Structure formats: structure tokens, C-alpha cells
Amino acid sequence: MSNTAHKKGAPMNQQLAEWLYDGxxxxxxxxxxxxxxxxxxxxxxxxxxxxxxxxxxxxxxxxDDQRTALENVLALD
Structure with a gap:
């Protein structure tokens, strides 16, 4: 799996990318x-x-947890 860019444009740590994919x-x-x-x-x-x-x-x-997660998406995008 290749590194994925995230919000700041920096490559995502390989372990985080794997956890994200597996999740x-x-x-x-x-x-x-x-x-x-x-x-x-x-x-x-x-x-x-x-x-x-x-x-x-x-x-x-x-x-409430769903709302918090979605608010974080909106704040970051």
C-alpha cells in the first residue's frame, strides 16, 4: 500500500494508512x-x-459520537 496524503499534504504514516484501510x-x-x-x-x-x-x-x-466525527470531517475539509 502506498502512502496517502492527508490534510496538511504530508504523506500519511504507513501504519496509519494500513489501519485506515483495514478499518x-x-x-x-x-x-x-x-x-x-x-x-x-x-x-x-x-x-x-x-x-x-x-x-x-x-x-x-x-x-453524539457520529456528530462529533462528522463535525471533524467538515472542520478538516
């Missing part, structure tokens, strides 16, 4: 718990990756 795949397969765990790792390491917040919004059940 998106897990969510796509319906494994919300695994997706949430992986995506929370990403945003805890780098809060400025809008894609991570967007995927995370689909991996959480609480409406």
Missing part, C-alpha cells in the same frame, strides 16, 4: 467493532485525517 474494509464487511478499534487508533495518532473521521462516523452507534 474501512472491516466496516464494509459489517464488523463495526473492529472498524471502530482501528479507526480510533488512526485518529488518536493523527486527528487531521478527514477520511478516518468519516469512516469512524459509520463505525460508532451513538448519535
Amino acid at each position: 474501512a474494509v472491516a466496516l464494509s464487511r459489517g464488523d463495526k467493532e473492529r472498524a471502530r478499534d482501528l479507526l480510533l487508533r488512526v485518529v488518536s495518532e493523527d486527528e487531521e485525517i478527514p477520511e478516518a473521521w468519516l469512516w469512524l462516523s459509520g463505525a460508532v452507534d451513538d448519535p
